[in-house]
Ligand SMILES: Nc1nc2c(c(=O)[nH]1)N[C@H]1C(S)=C(S)[C@@H](COP(=O)(O)O)O[C@H]1N2
């Protein structure tokens with residue numbers, strides 16, 4: 001790929017030999033996820049996301065615009081936000097984090113105490129499990145470098161008792177819910193098993209992309225749980241409680257529940273499962289027209305992506321080139337495929353990812369997608385429409 005050799009890269013190569021190792025990796029990434037080269041232009045998709053309806057406008061912010069995807073790290077001010085109950089106002093003078101419940105020693109930590117603990121970073125692509133499941137919600141994904149202190153040592157210090165089974169993470173944002181005649185107010189909360197919570201990747205995060213976490217993304221503190229759908233990454237965190245049973249809060253048991261109508265012995269059976277860990281997925285990002293013809297670029301995420309293929313107009317699958325280099329199983333990978341023989345007229349572009357275990361991103365007709373009655377976990381193959389002049 002000639003295009004990768006830029007004068008910027010050459011300048012860097014000539015310059016900083018000492019930092020070359022890291023710098024080249026980063027630059028490869030930058031170049032591959034490049035802003036448009038001179039003479040290149042984006043061919044906009046014909047299918048457009050719908051307007052976000054008023055009730056959802058206060059919940060969803062800053063959706064990713066796929067045609068503008070040109071940076072592997074999503075800038076914070078362009079990183080989508082979800083706030084089910086609206087962003088809370090937090091009084092930093094009184095804020096602290098409680099670690100409590102079935103632990104030997106409850107703890108209360110100030111932000112300074114949390115920041116004084118060992119610092120760890122992870123680059124992690126967060127996708128909302130509702131992303132691409134609704135006509136107006138196609139941009140609920142972003143990739144950032146998060147920093148904070150690992151959760152596991154803190155839980156170890158508190159000392160989870162043998163009776164402790166589940167770790168519940170509470171936000172400070174409170175919503176009202178009516179259950180039969182009862183109206184309750186409760187903070188956004190999610191839980192995971194003690195084993196999942198102890199994953200050394202999990203962070204109590206106070207920094208995003210090298211800056212203090214901003215209000216929209218959960219300041220002063222949020223959970224970052226790499227490998228999980230967005231909803232598990234509780235923002236505006238102020239309490240962690242260990243309990244001895246499954247937690248059945250709103251976002252565990254009533255919302256973010258995937259319902260499928262399956263068949264058992266010829267009879268319909270509704271299965272209801274909890275949105276949890278991320279699922280394998282890919283999407284075409286944009287079609288670019290350049291001097292040498294067209295190319296299709298996109299992203300793949302939600303596991304250990306080994307292969308991405310593209311089908312034009314439902315034709316044979318063509319293997320795209322994945323941009324290896326930086327990144328991990330927790331981040332999206334960018335891919336591209338030249339489309340030299342694009343003919344004038346309307347076309348469809350579909351992508352599918354395969355992971356290292358050989359699992360393929362399901363087609364919309366696959367039972368895992370086709371039997372789904374709810375819109376969460378919409379990881380089926382995505383088809384976009386484009387018109388070539
Ligand atoms: N406290 C709290 N945490 C929350 C939410 C919320 O509404 N309140 N939304 C969740 C959902 S559904 C998603 S997809 C992610 C989105 O993270 P982001 O806003 O930083 O993109 O935050 C999660 N954490």
Ligand SMILES: [Mo]
Pocket residue numbers: 082127128129130230231
């Ligand atoms: Mo979400």
